[in-house]
Amino acid sequence: MNSFSVAERIEGAPELMAEASARLERRDFSDVIALLEPAYDSGVDSLDIVQALMQAYESVGDAAKHEEMMAAALQKSSQPPLKLWIAYAEAAMTRKDWPAAIERWQAIVERHTVFPPQLHIRQARALLAAQQFSAALHVVNLALEKQPGNSVISDLKDVIASQKAKKYQLKGQPIASPIAMHWDADEGQKWVATLEFFRHFRIHGRIETASDQQPVLIAKSSEEVSTLALTVREPSLSTEDLPTGTVVWEFEHALDLARDLVLGVRFEDDGEVHDCVRFSLTPVMEVVEGKEGWLFLANDTNASIDQFIGKKRLGAEEKQQWQRFSAEIGPIQQQRSLLLLIANSKEKVRPEYYPYEKASITPTEQVEKLLQAGKIDYCNPVAAMQAEPDSYYPTDTHWSGRGAYLAFLACMRHFGFDDDFASLYAFEQREVVGDLGSKMDPPAKSLSTVAVFREKSGVSCRFSNYLPGTGNITIFENSRPIHARTLVIFGGSSAGAGGFALLFANVFQRVVVVNLPGSYVHEIVDHEVADHVILQTNERYLATPGRIINTLAEANLDHAVRGVPAAERAKLLQRMNRYASCEPYHDFMTRLLAG
Template sequence: MSSSSFAERIEQAPELVVEAEDRLAQQDFAGAIALLEPAFQAGVDSPELVAALIKAYEGAGDSAKREMTMAVALEKTAESPLKLRIAYAEAAMTRKDWPAAIERWQSIIDRDEPFPPQIYLRQARALLAAEQFAEALRVVNLALEKQPGNTTLADLKNVIASHKAKKFQLAAHKLAAPIAIRWEVDEGQKQITNLESFRHYRIRGWVDARQDQRPELIASTHAGTDTLGLTAVEPSAPYQEAGWMFEHTFDLSRGLTLGVRLEGGKAYECLRFSLAPVMEVIEGREGWLFLANDTNASIDQFTGKRLLTDDETHQWHRFSAELAPLQQQRSLLFLIANSKEKVRPEYYPFEKADITTTEQVSAILQQAEVDYANPVAAMQAVSDSYYQTDTHWSGRGAYLAFVACMRYFGLDDDFDSLYDFEQRELVGDLGSKIDPPAKSLSTAAVFQEKSGVACRFSNHLPGTGNITIFENSRPRYTRTLLIFGGSSSNAGGFALLFAHIFQRVVVINLPGSYVQEIVDHEAADYVILQTNERYLATPGRILQTLDDANLDGALRGISASERIKLLERMNRYAPCEPYHSFMTALLAPSEAVST
């Protein structure tokens, strides 16, 4: 195209756009494209022309040209409109190109501060679809920091967490072939575990082929086929005859077929691995959902099939003997967050045994004269203390546990006047395990006065080792509460109920444990050791220092890049010692696991 004709097109561009807009209004998309496309291809890329052409392609149903036009426009224009970049990311979402969508959402996050909070939501959905569960949780947590009361985000977090924790069982099927492959997994590996564990699964095996057949191992996955080496094995114990051995790490997340190719090119499929989802939810009466096949064997605990072993009984006696003198030194309460089936047995499809783990532990605590709270009767007396689609107590249930603790601490305020309760529809950690996710009504406790609560510090660790500190500029009591607990410490806003009352509340995710160093540092007026009822088979630990908690294990599998992001989030808070230094050392890149 000559320079004069290009100049003419630039000059005519505003008129073309006006005429194209008229045709778009008449839904003459082909006509609008015929007007605009030549100018765009000639290099005319004014925002108005590009927007009109994208709209024309969209109306004509030509998604490929629409996305291509957006890509060209974004490449040419450094300061492209946010609306265009969002549309470009949504185009990748529409065609389910999750890696492209994730990258495009991230470019918006990197460039457009502040940006609409929904950007985090969309990126988290793309990460979920791409099965990048840890990263999806990180992103949705960032969104919840900006919108802590957003139930859509809370529901999505539950769905992501359920996908991350979802368990699968590994099965191997021998195929009809003249050559056999025998196999075993590395010691310590589980054949029932989450999907992430199966992405890097080590298999040791043997091929029953003669030395002169010189076989090769063929591994076929969704990503393609690889040829792997074999090591010749001489006929000696424990192998009774000659053969070939291998030991390799495979991605079993979408299945694996192992085969053998003999010298000369003859190939056979011999062994196929597949994953079957393990049922994690059972439905009781009237649509109530309960946990199933969990590592704590909650059904067997309820029915009395799973009782304390001799070793576990000994551990509980030792723990209680250590806890009793600590309780004499300060106001300390051991709190059991009840299992849902204990609170709502009328909906549970199994019969409770007279003696369960809970009764055994209670007897040991009583014998050691340890004060503890098991608020099951209070929970049973209130219909909305738990809800259909979650294992944890609701806001109402959390409030009942809160009142039980406050009464134990000798605080007899009229707490009922401070809190009101609202109904909210939530997915919950059980509803999120169903496809599509199931929702039910839950109660939320709402503080009725002006709150001075702010998050002073968080290390943002998921699960064990999480440290969150709340400070209150308008406390009723200028005192400090320390909670060593598990997931129920946050469920229903349990910790926040105290944060509205006390000046400082420190919550550390170490269920039922006690760390002397932290108690001393905080000069804690009150201490709660909280554990979930289904964890009662194993007592907590009485530790001297936070180092003794061995949180390295909680960080296993967190990559170097994820650790850096955790440090970045933690560093948004002013340093809060000793927690900041402890976590900085723990998350140091030199200690990190590479991606």
């Protein structure tokens, strides 16, 4: 089409649009497309024409063209409506094009200060589908800040966390080939680990070829084929008796084994690829189903089942570690109001639902004996938990709000408080997924009891470093405390489960929660001038005691930070900086996250 005809179409655009509008009113969508498509293809792409075509394509069910027009409309409009941005992102979700969907949801977040809270849910689902678990957790945490009580978001967080923590076993299957590939992994690497761990799995190996052959290492996945380097081994380094004229080629590469991958060899003379070994991941069973739908942890790194049945007990070295721990914590306990709290394993509280028989001696009994010998004050609230049917619930490893309250009550009584705490809290039941239910397909739900503070709470979050898991530091302050006291909790996941820390925050003036299970940091306790300290550890962690350290720097949190991608660290730093500086935590975490 020549330039004159294009000019004629531009001049005639108002007439075209007038006719197109009439046809749209008559719902003659195919006629609208027949009228406007030639003009658009020839370069007449005004916003009016784009919007008319967008409506027509949507109405006739042409999803690809509809999405193309949405992209054009977003580009041409100076202020595209939020509704259009959302529809554009949803189009990618429908096609399961997760990278595009992630990019589009993020574009909305960056361009709009106000948007429906459900948008974060959709963004997180796209990240989850793309197996970008850390980023997905970041998004749901943002959503929970805006809607703390949203059960849909909480359930989604459990699903994401379970997927992130899901364990896989790596298998390497040789493939019949004229080329023998010998391979091995780095010493010390795990063969059962999370998906994230296998994204950078270091493999080293070798192949043997005739001296006149020029091989190339090929890595093939469903998404791409890449060429990797091979190097010739120096003859002096060979220890094998090789046939004359044989050359040994070596390789060492960090490979993404989170997806099935085939390693092969291609020779430059004929271009044929010889597949040698296929790497694949097999999910490891992480849940065992007991009676009446109760779910329990299985194949965890702490070997929960083996602990329960007595197969795994404390050896001589572990006993010595606990004796040393008792010797260190004993003098501190004489000077401070300090309590070691065991968060019970669910199978200990509800053995009637567990498919295994408990041994008479488990690590718990061994540790209790050592603590008693060291005259250490500790709390194992298993009897109180067993007395309340709803202290734990079927689809989670942790205690419920009722269980958290029972542990809270035991601690407060130990600290010498005789308040009528029962009058302060009401209990409600809510259906939730939980960290075990989220591992099922589809996710399993059950009723969990939630503790609700009856009074008007003055609690607010003073500081958080938002670090996921180990090293997380969160500080609550209460403008309406019942007791002007400061509590420091060194705990694990149970410190947050059932609102355990918040139960104290509703009562005390300041509560500092540090995710270092069963440990003690002198610097933090001294800085806070803590009135009370709780060392909380999960029962399945009892094989190893916590640590008594002087400073926060000695906690080696750089290991926890190193596992967070650089982009996510930047986001954590940005979120943390929303709070007014809270020292020494803010400065410490700024250096750690920026490092």
